[in-house]
Amino acid sequence: MKIGIVGFPRSGKTTVFNALTGLDASVGFGGGDPTKPNLGTIKVPDDRIDRLAEIFQPKKTTYGEVVFVDYPGRPDASNSIDRSTIAQMRDADALVQVVRAFSDPSADREADPAGDVDSFKAELLLADLEVIEKRLDRLRREKDKGKETALLELCKEHLDAEKPLRDVELSxxxxxxxxxxxxxSRLPMMVVVNVGEDQAGAPIDDALKARLDAESILGIALSAQVETEIAGLDEEDRGAFLADLGLEETARARFIRAAYGLLNLISFLTSGEDEVRAWPIERSTSAVRAAGKIHSDIERGFIRAEVVAYEDFIELGSDAKCRDAGKLRLEGKEYEVRDGDIIHFRFNV
Ligand SMILES: Nc1nc2c(ncn2[C@@H]2O[C@H](COP(=O)(O)OP(=O)(O)O)[C@@H](O)[C@H]2O)c(=O)[nH]1
Ligand SMILES: [Mg+2]
Known part of the structure; x- marks a missing residue:
């Protein structure tokens, strides 16, 4: 899963990227290679994996992973995005737009989070319109009146009405x-409102929240600056620092959870003495497809899935007790895997 961190120059994208990944990419003007995106992989925090690892003491513990990409963008302060950045964004699975809500004396304008959300949306719609019109022109020249033309015309109608394609219902x-x-504009999208240090614990203001809701965009407020400082502290100091700011947890944890939801991801779990592991899958994935995440052989030779819900396992303490209590279920190929299912796949190749 690849999440693109996008937005206008100097909104704090690279600072957010650093806070999320714990990396140290250079921020501000002239920071880093202006043509190359920064890439960082993070482990998705998961209490269930921590707990199972305590129980099984496995040789290896593996969390779910999400890759973040921070696009360079043009190093000036205008509110537009350049073509090469647009092109790079096209392989993301979801977009996170960072909007500046902190005051920056060196910027050429006041912070305007709602305005930046609107302008960025307009850029995305325009970029999509360009792609679709080009293709439609071509189909027209070929006198195609088929399904593709109809589909693209439907999309074009949406874009002309200034609606993102994420809202279009498709088969x-x-x-x-x-x-x-x-x-x-079809990608799931989240907005990070990058607030000043003094606002670190505050929620998104109501007007902006209403605006985001209307666009089916998930919003979270955080201070990238503060988060970066937190990321640099050790565990002990972190708690005190958070309490000082009136925060219960880092925005990083909140953010990652939100991103998981945004991508419609859940995790199934595998456990044993060799490895305890979380496997991110899309909601509504069948057992046989989930098996394929582990290995194509397991998908091909799938016999059945032996499933225990995480809560049942923790309550009863072992597979044997779960079996006795009727909590170990035998499921077939089409079983819809649920979040927190601990699964052993039986297969034969
Ligand atoms: N005061 C304050 N400054 C920030 C914050 N986030 C980023 N900055 C500063 O804003 C400038 C641009 O940040 P950067 O992350 O490079 O933005 P990018 O161009 O979107 O990648 C840098 O000088 C950062 O130190 C913040 O939350 N508060
Ligand atoms: Mg940057």
């Missing part, structure tokens, strides 16, 4: 037909 087949275009 699975249509979804697949569109996938190759890399349409940006």
């Amino acid at each position: 699975e087949l249509e979804e697949r037909d569109l996938a190759g275009f890399g349409l940006l």
Whole structure:
């Protein structure tokens, strides 16, 4: 899963990236290679994995992973995004727009979070419109009046009405037909309101929240500056620092949870003496497809899944007790895997 961190220059994208990944990419003007995105992989915190690792004492413990990409963008302070950045954004699975809400004396304008959300949306719609019109022109020249034309015209109508494509209801087949275009306004989207240090614990203001809700965009407020400082502290100091600011947890933890939800991800778990592991999958994935995440052989030779819900396992303490209590279920290929299912796959190749 790849989450693109996007937004206008100097909104704090690289600072957010650093806070999330614990890396130290250079921020501000002239920071880093202006043509290369920063890439960072994070482990998704998961109490269930911690707990299972305590129980099994496995040789290896593996958390779910999410990759963040911080695009360089043009190093001036105008509120637009350049073409090469747009092109790079097309392979993300979701977008997180960082908007500046802290005051920056060196910027050429006041912070305007709502305005930046609108302008960025306009940029995405325009980029999608360009792709779709180009393709439609071509189909027109070929006198195609088929399904693709109809689908793209539907998309164009939405874009002309200034609506993101994320709101269009599509069949699975249509979804697949569109996938190759890399349409940006179709991607799930989240907005990070990057507030000043003095606002670190405050929620998003009501007006902005209403605006985001109307666009099906998930919003969270944080101070990238403060988060970066927190990331640099050790465990002990961290608690005191957070309490001082009136925060219960780091925005990093909040953010990652929100991103997981945004991508419609859940985790199934595998446990044993060798490894305790979380496997991120999309909600509604069947058992046989989930098996394929582990290995294609397990998918191909799938016999059945032996499933215990995490809560039942913790309550009863072992697979044997779960079996006795009727909590160990035998499920077939089409079983819809749930979040927190601990699964042993039986297979034969
Ligand atoms: N005061 C304050 N400054 C910030 C914050 N986040 C970023 N900055 C500063 O804003 C400038 C631009 O940040 P950067 O992360 O490079 O933005 P980018 O261009 O979007 O990647 C840098 O000088 C940062 O130190 C914040 O939360 N508060
Ligand atoms: Mg940057």
